[in-house]
Amino acid sequence: xxxxxxxxxxxxxxxxxxxxxxxxxxxxxxxxxxxxxxxxxxxxxxxxxxxxxxxxxxxxxxxxxxxxxxxxxxxxxxxxxxxxxxxxxxxxxxxxxxxxxxxxxxxxxxxxxxxxxxxxxxxxxxxxxxxxxxxxxxxxxxxxxxxxxxxxxxxxxxxxxxxxxxxxxxxxxxxxxxxxxxxxxxxxxxxxxxxxxxxxxxxxxxxxxxxxxxxxxxxxxxxxxxxxxxxxxxxxxxxxxxxxxxxxxxxxxxxxxxxxxxxx
Ligand code: KIV
Numbered sequence: 001x002x003x004x005x006x007x008x009x010x011x012x013x014x015x016x017x018x019x020x021x022x023x024x025x026x027x028x029x030x031x032x033x034x035x036x037x038x039x040x041x042x043x044x045x046x047x048x049x050x051x052x053x054x055x056x057x058x059x060x061x062x063x064x065x066x067x068x069x070x071x072x073x074x075x076x077x078x079x080x081x082x083x084x085x086x087x088x089x090x091x092x093x094x095x096x097x098x099x100x101x102x103x104x105x106x107x108x109x110x111x112x113x114x115x116x117x118x119x120x121x122x123x124x125x126x127x128x129x130x131x132x133x134x135x136x137x138x139x140x141x142x143x144x145x146x147x148x149x150x151x152x153x154x155x156x157x158x159x160x161x162x163x164x165x166x167x168x169x170x171x172x173x174x175x176x177x178x179x180x181x182x183x184x185x186x187x188x189x190x191x192x193x194x195x196x197x198x199x200x201x202x203x204x205x206x207x208x209x210x211x212x213x214x215x216x217x218x219x220x221x222x223x224x225x226x227x228x229x230x231x232x233x234x235x236x237x238x239x240x241x242x243x244x245x246x247x248x249x250x251x252x253x254x255x256x257x258x259x260x261x262x263x264x
Pocket of ligand 1: 023042043044045046047084180182203213214215
């Protein structure tokens with residue numbers, strides 16, 4: 001299996017290929033995604049919601065991200081591992097940001113992702129300057145949920161669109177190797193993708209981005225209550241798991257398990 005590197009991801013945009021990205025938070029799923037050939041795995045701070053059941057990503061800590069990153073990295077032979085920097089790990093000082101980025105690299109991350117555009121340019125530059133590749137993230141930035149007033153499409157108004165374009169340019173200039181565009185109109189994502197030379201990875205940002213990212217729990221249908229419009233569910237794993245567990249419950253109650261073949 002070929003090991004994917006940051007220059008490989010950058011090359012994919014130049015070559016005109018699309019870049020599929022998925023999140024993972026644990027070893028077994030990371031291993032499955034890696035063996036399936038996904039080029040980039042994001043250890044997202046969405047872990048705080050889909051893995052841990054939290055209402056947002058703000059409570060996720062560095063210790064938790066280090067744990068998830070270590071588990072995912074152990075499962076990856078080919079995929080590039082990018083770890084999210086959680087809330088408060090990079091906003092307080094550039095020194096903190098550099099140290100925390102380094103700690104994620106120590107756990108096996110090959111790049112880190114942080115949220116914010118112009119305002120985070122110096123931080124992105126400082127981390128990239130110590131040779132830790134950075135993925136930017138603009139548009140709907142979940143760590144800013146209270147400012148945004150909820151998980152809402154960003155860049156609908158002209159002023160916001162200009163700001164997001166400026167943010168993308170600032171992230172590129174600061175030295176990021178790629179940038180996530182979350183929940184912005186497809187036409188704006190197209191404009192940003194054509195403007196910057198680094199790959200754009202969209203989520204709820206239409207089809208013109210250089211790559212797409214989905215949260216793995218959404219793709220696998222592990223939850224059946226909410227399904228945002230931008231999600232494509234490829235399987236309903238919740239149903240499959242429930243039916244397996246029901247089978248087990250019935251077997252134990254009806255004394256069908258364990259059988260002779262499971263006994264010593
Ligand atoms: O935390 C996450 O999973 C993310 C992706 C949705 C881009 O930031």
